[in-house]
Amino acid sequence: MVSTQWALPRLVVAAPASGHGKTTVATGLLAALRRRGLTVSPHKVGPDYIDPGYHALAASRPGRNLDPFLVGAERIAPLLRHGASVPTPADIAVVEGVMGLHDGAVGRRDYASTAHVARLIEAPVLLVLDTTAQGRSAAALTLGMAAFDPAVRIGGVILNRVGSPRHETLLRDALAEVGVPVLGAVTRAAEVAAPARHLGLVPVAERAPESVAIVTALAELVEATVDLDAVLDLARTAPPLTIPAWDPVTAVGGPADAERPVVALAGGPAFTFSYAETAELLTAAGADVVTVDPLRDPTLPAGTRAVVIGGGFPEAYAEALAGNATLRAELADFDGPIVAECAGLLYLGRSLDGVPMCGRLDLTARMTGRLTLGYREALAVTDSPVARAGEPVRGHEFHRTTTDPTHGDRSAWRWDDAEHGFVSGRVHASYLHTHWAGHPAAARRLVEACR
Structure with a gap:
């Protein structure tokens, strides 16, 4: 440090x-x-x-x-x-x-x-x-x-x-x-x-x-x-910085053991919303982070043990995402932990504006004319690969889509007296965007879930 x-x-x-x-x-x-x-x-x-x-x-x-x-x-x-x-x-x-x-x-x-x-x-x-x-x-x-x-x-x-x-x-x-x-x-x-x-x-x-x-x-x-x-x-008029630099290894407490599971991180034009610290924290927690582009890559990286799918504009690429049927099928059957935020939530559902998606979650999504935007103070409702039930997390929403249903039988978060998102098996998916530098335990928990 x-x-x-x-x-x-x-x-x-x-x-x-x-x-x-x-x-x-x-x-x-x-x-x-x-x-x-x-x-x-x-x-x-x-x-x-x-x-x-x-x-x-x-x-x-x-x-x-x-x-x-x-x-x-x-x-x-x-x-x-x-x-x-x-x-x-x-x-x-x-x-x-x-x-x-x-x-x-x-x-x-x-x-x-x-x-x-x-x-x-x-x-x-x-x-x-x-x-x-x-x-x-x-x-x-x-x-x-x-x-x-x-x-x-x-x-x-x-x-x-x-x-x-x-x-x-x-x-x-x-x-x-x-x-x-x-x-x-x-x-x-x-x-x-x-x-x-x-x-x-x-x-x-x-x-x-x-x-x-x-x-x-x-x-x-x-x-x-x-x-x-x-x-x-x-x-140059700014005074010297005296506070130590943030360190991802210190934030997650270092890797748990010598094994380095592969974590696939969605990227490419359809999934551009990701903070740089997410990959740094996963690496510091002991993972090998490999980018996967759901528009072009027919399969997950070899040896993938977990998947992180952040935000982006899947609605602009729905047909192309649907056309990559082999990756959709692999994600539908993938038995490792999956963490999905916003665009990732839509991609894991059955369909987006009538176009088939992965079908991993029993939901449909569609575009609306309403912008949902703002900071959120959430509580985890269900134990999942990124949070323990009752754990507070801060995030933000930024979307013009909606899902049916709006949450699962086991929801991911609760804020404003309502439940949000889905926890299904080892899948955690919701509209909430989080910055893991403020919640580094998520990276550690996800890597441990791989093992």
Whole structure:
């Protein structure tokens, strides 16, 4: 475990609200700094899986999430340090915020907000402003954002979607009045907009060539419009990190014995929702983690003893998933533990929008027009390969589908006075997404279940 101080330059890219261009600026910064020869560590506040995919493509290392609700506030700085340390130490960490700077978990003030994370990691904030329909008021907005929480230091502003040189001059003059430096002015550039879907941006894995082109365009845009030297100077004002790095081996207590069972982790375009720490914790607990793509791989990896199927967009690939009949049949008969979250739940059912799935669980699923979204505080209802009955777990929901029935005779979780999910034999499946860094016992329990 690393315990010495580390003067890691770092900053948080935030905005007054969603839609101001945080992902555009953060991804462009990551790519532009990497093109300078720097090793850049990408991070995202909140539970989002999709933005970190673009970050990873830009930085050429895993995009990692920093979510106090899911993992606990005490793990945020250690997880930042861990992510910035592997596979090699980074020269700078760029953290993209979530929603508006001060927007936290509902009913918890600013807990789990971008401002909360900025305080926890002692990082300056680079505020992104959508200036499409404002002029001098941008300065008032920035001043209010800075004064709302004096413990959060706004070190500079990126003006986004600037319409003209005259518009930029007006904005710069206004920001100078309140003493906040402008570190860049990004012009409107529709050609670098990533396409969206019902749950947000289309994941990188689904459109790799186009995603590479988008990231390249973002790098060039930021290089042309942002003062990268000033951004680096701002990042270097962050104080040294003194808290030890999070360590997956310590978190799970080390491997139980010499045997290393194979755990298949679903990946590929249909199953892109997975935190990097999941594989790290399983490996630390003694497993050999091998990726399986249910769209293309006809069988599970040789020697597979357990399967983890995370979230994604199976509804966009239902026909292709159905076409891989050999893997569906193998999963229907697989006698090892299976852990499935959201998309994995749908894939294990009988059908999705009438298209046949694995049939391992006696349920049907369909798309709806309703978005189910939010943090959840759950209790495990049934002993399973990832939790003991009565154990509390924090997670989040993010889907537009529903299942019939909504839970099994032996349900997985209980929250809001209702039961959710399915425990059937050695299968644990539900809509709840969890971050195992906040629940490392899940990895240890799953590997032990393999044995």
